[in-house]
Amino acid sequence: MLTISVFVFLIGCTDRDDELEGVQIRVKNVSSLVYETIQVGGEEMVHENLSPDSFSDYLEYETAYTYNYINISAGEETYVLQPIDYVGEAPLPFGFYTYEVGIDDEGNVTLVFVVD
16 A cells, blocks of 8 residues: 555656656737737747637747747738847756737737746
8 A cells, every 4th residue: 555655646746847858838819819820930830829818739849949930910910020049048948938929009029938
């Protein structure tokens, strides 16, 4: 009985970060628009149909930073955040992160980085 209890305790102590093979990033829509598509980084990293105040699923990145390229399609409009470079930035360690992405009154994409 003691062996089983210890085994269950050890399994219950595993963390979702323990077996990561990359950086996990999700998006929170902090605007009042529905994002039909939102590309974060590379062309294959696309989230679809993200309603205001909702979160996407996590996508796994080999390398990511506290900011990234963002391309949003909302209605007939396209909004882009284009970083110039990542000079001086350190890649994120493996873990779970959220990009809170919005659009300001001038149509600029805003991004707030959050550690989950």
